Amino acid sequence: MQSQDKQETPVPLVSYIKILESKFDIKFSYINEDVENISIAVPNNLVSLNDILEYIQSQFQIKAQKLSDRYYTLTKTSLVTVCGKILDNFAENTIPGATVEVFGTEIAKTTSADGSFSLEDIPRNATLKIRYLGYNTKYIGVDNLINEGGCPLILMAQHYEQLKEVIVYKFLTTGIIKESDASITLNTGEFGILPGLIEPDILQTVQALPGIKSIDETVSDINVRGGTNDQNLILWNGIKMYQSGHFFGLISAFNPYLTDKITVIKNGTPAAFGDGVSSVVQMETDNELSTNFTGGAGFNFISGDIYGQIPVTDRIGLQFSARRSTTDFLNTPTYNKFFDRAFQDSKVTDQNNIAVDDDILRDENFFFYDFTGKLLFDINDYHKFRLNFISITNNLNYTENNLTNLETTNSLLNQDNLSIGGQLQSQWTDRFSSNVNVYYSRYNLDAQSLFANQIQILFQNNQVLENAIKLSADYALTDKLHWNNGYQYIETGITNTTFLTTPPFDSEIKGVVRIHAPHTEISYASDENKFIGKAGVRFNYMENLGTFANFLVEPRFNLNFRLANYLRGEVLGEFKSQTTNQIIDLEQNFLGIEKRRWILSDDETLPITKSKQGSIGINYSKNDFYLGLEAFYKEVDGISTNTQGFQNQGQFDGEIGSYDIKGIEFLVNKKSGNYSTWLSYTYNKNDYTFETIVPSSFPNNLDITHTLTFAGTYSYKNLQVGLGANFRSGKPFTEPQDGDLAFDNSVFPSRINYKSPNSSRLPEYIRVDASAIYKFNMGRNIKANMGVSILNMTNRKNSLNKYYQVSEDNEIEAVESISLGITPNVSFRVHF
Incomplete structure (x- = not known):
């Protein structure tokens, strides 16, 4: 055994040399420094001098050289x-x-x-x-x-760093956190369950937060504090996204299973973010190398997907995700309900409130897919390079055969977004770091409609090309004080093409806006985080070639302070601007939301959109009980009736105006180990001001006065369930004048005479959703879950929108858009 082979106690090498000299009657010559401070334990099975000397050499790199039968030298090898x-x-x-x-x-x-x-x-x-x-x-x-x-x-020794206390509030479900700067962080890897959701759909999940909703039940039309969807800055790994939804906005276009963190900012935006006068939604995929292959796959009644993380070497890794719909070869209950919501679920009535029901035969071929890829390369411990890629596509071929008047209408739609970007993250010293982000993004929408047996052909194209380079550097002046500086250059080119055969019309409008934006921000956290604050300013020099050049200064501040134990206050404010907006073309067309087209500000027909916002709030959190209250005021100037979705007398005028919104957001949440229940309420008063419209002030198209949500989730072992009810007051709309005053036959074509803009309201909106997820193991390293959800489980027919049109018989017809009916969905997923 090994214990028998070695001496029980090591002895100094100098002493052992003297033992050898005595035992073998020899002499060693050596330098004392070469053999000092060395202890040796020679195995007992080594008895010959040569074996012992070879062992000394192998263990201590000390070479023995024989000079004669009696004399040896010991020297260290170099x-x-x-x-x-x-x-x-x-x-x-x-x-x-x-x-x-x-x-x-x-x-x-x-x-x-x-x-x-x-x-x-x-x-x-x-x-x-x-x-x-x-x-x-x-x-x-x-x-x-x-x-x-x-x-x-x-x-x-492991590296331990003394971290500052972080002020966060965890509420609603696992994975949703309110940070000290009032932003909301969603960690999809920790995400629990929300009513109606069996998968962590990113843009559906954010609608669970107070002040964020979608008037038309979509993810591509999210309204944050009364703003339109184009007023949200949506970023994926630092790249601006001009397309966010599938299936006409009913499904998020971003795979959540590689998305590590989502940050939602409603106010107090850091100076590093430009654009998006309503909010910022920033999505970041996992940024750390994985040492093992991980991944997963799954399907539901709409699509199937797969994703994975692949370690190539200890410094290089790959990530990928892919999803494709089953809608072009498999009809499911979920698909049928979504399709009805997008195309068929509208009710047309004449001026006598009698339903107009043509005999229509419909045929469609629709599919979507998305793909993402990411290369992670750790150059060394201090410099990391990331290459990101995303592709999103929607494709539709839709035909309506009207058997009543024997007319056929065919519509084709192709919508895609392709983006690629690179990031270099560097940690130069313990106090200084930098980040470089470069990207290219292309959005393209082709829409073609052939009306009335091809008597009229309409073709529309909308293309956005954007190149950007963003530089930032962070320096820790002290442990409590940080200074961030940066510069951004963004070039955005947009082309809009329209071709119409009858009456003949051909138009192509191109524009390019270039933005130079240096920014600076200082952040401070006092002892024990009694006070946390950020203050910064963004300088925007904007030029639309041949049209305008503007210089805007945008201050931002974000203050958080302790009022008492468990109680903190916050004060936030910002100035922001944006040069890209969406106009809404032919809203009556069945393509609806997808007929929105991106345009650039030109300082004439559409000025730069600017906003000012301030808010004050308090937050109380103790023992899994959270209560938050926030009041805000926001003013947005430089909007057009063309970008607001008017369907009344202001529909085609292109008037320039503003809106201001005052609101209160309230949330109370109680959690325990296995349940969470919450009540949220939002009050808004949202009004337009258009000086050339009579009256000049009237309710905003997105003015939802009251919004109330009551929901809860419960977990028992591997089962999670969620149930929630949503209520909101009706959306404003404009009715025609009463009686004979409603119609003007003195002009051609005939025109509807409307009442005061948005002077009527739709009925209140009520929807109850439920979901359940069961998790189980399929093998040693394979986990799985099954989910079932029901949207609008009471099958309530909520009215989402209502407008009026002139029929072929020269009569007024009312067109009402109806919400999703009862919509089931089922999912199955594996993770490994």
């Missing part, structure tokens, strides 16, 4: 072989993949799976530098390692 095994400081876990380099040279290796390493022909006087993420860097002399003999254990 080049040695060194080995070792690296463990954490508890000597329990090996550290594979640690970097062991000969300091000052290019010689380096990484430790194997058991933490061991070996280096040959290394100078004895060299120093080893051992590094691994999360551990303190260790320096150790080669000679010191050799003196220990063999391949010694090297212990590394």
Whole structure:
């Protein structure tokens, strides 16, 4: 056994040399410094002098040379072989993949799976530098390692950093956090369950937050504090997205299973963000290399998807996700309900409130897909490069055969977004870091309609090309004070083409806006976080070639302070602007939301949109009980009736005006280990001002005065269930005048005479949703879950919109858009 082979107690090498001299009647010549501070335990099975001398050489790199039968020399070799095994400081876990380099040279290796390493022909006087993420860097002399003999254990201390207290509030469900700067963070990997959702659809999930909703039940028309969807800045890995939805906005276009974090900002936006006068929705995929292959796949009644993370080397990794709909070859109950919502669920009545029901035969071929890819390359411990790619596509071929008047209408739609971007993240010192983000993005919409047996043909194209470079640097002046600076250059080109055969019309409008935007921001956190604050300013120099050049200064501030134990206050404010908007073409057309087209501000027909916002709030959190109250005021100037979706006398005028909104947002949430219940309420008063319209002030198209949500989730072992009810007051709309005053036959074509804009309201909106998820293991490393959801489980026919049109018989018809009916969905997923 090994215990019998070795001496029980090591002895100094100097003493052992004297034992050898006496035992074998020889003499050794050596330098005392070469053999001092070395202890040796020679195995008992080594008895011959040659074996013992070879052992000394292998263990301590000390070479014995025979001069005569009696005299030997012992000398240290200048080049040695060194080995070792690296463990954490508890000597329990090996550290594979640690970097062991000969300091000052290019010689380096990484430790194997058991933490061991070996280096040959290394100078004895060299120093080893051992590094691994999360551990303190260790320096150790080669000679010191050799003196220990063999391949010694090297212990590394984990790196502990004294973190400041972070003020966050976790509410609603797991994975949703309100940060100290009032932003909301969604961590999809920790996400629990919400009523009506069986998968963490990103843009559906954010609508669970107070002040965020969709008037028309879509994800591509999200309204934040009374703003339109084009007033939201949506970013994916730092790239601006001009398309956010599938299936005409009913499904989010972003795969949630590789999206690590979503940040939603309603006010107090950091100076690094431009554009988007209503909000910022920033999505970031997992940014860390994975040491193991992980992934998953799943399907529901609309689509199937797959995703994965693949480690290529210890410094290179790949991520991918892909999803495709089943809608072009499989009809499911969910697809049928979504299709009815997009195309068929509208009710047309004449002026006598009698339903107009043509006999129509419909045929459609619709599908969508999306793909994302990411290359992760850690150049070294301090510099990381990331390459991101995303592609989103919707495709539709839709035909209506009117059997009453024997007319056929055919519509084709292709919508896609392709973006690629690169990021370089650098940590130059413990206090200074930088980030470079460069991207290219292209959005394209082709829509073609052939009306009335091709008597009229309409073709529309909308293309957006955007190039950007964004630079930022953060410097920690002290542990409490940080200074962030940056510069952004963004070039956006938009082309709008329209071709109509009857009456003949041909138009192509191109524009390019270039923005230069330096920005600076200072942030401070006092002891024990009694006060946390940010203040910054963004400078925008905007030019639309040949049209205008503007310089805007946009201050931002974000203050959070302790009022009492468990009670904090916040004050936020911002100035923002944007040069891209969406006009709404032919809203009566069945394509609805997808007929929105991006345009650029030109300072004439559409000025730069500008906003001012301020808010004040309080937050109380103790023992899993949260209460938040926030009041805000927002003013947005430079809007057009063309971008607001008017369907009345202001529909085609292109009037320029503004809107202001005053509101209160309230949320109370109680959680325990297995349940969470919450009540949220939002009050808004949202009014337009258009000086050239009579009256000049009237309710906004998105003026929803009261919004109330009551919901709860419950977990029992592997089962999660959620149930919630949503109520909101009706959307404003404009009715025709009463009686004979409703119709004007004196002009051609005939025209509807309307009442005061938005002077009527739709009935209140009520919807109850439910969902359930069951998790289980399919194998040692394979986890699975099944989910069932029901949207609008009471099958209430909610009215989403109502407008009026002139029929072919020269009569007024009312067109009412109806919400989703009762809509089931089922999903199955595996994760490995």
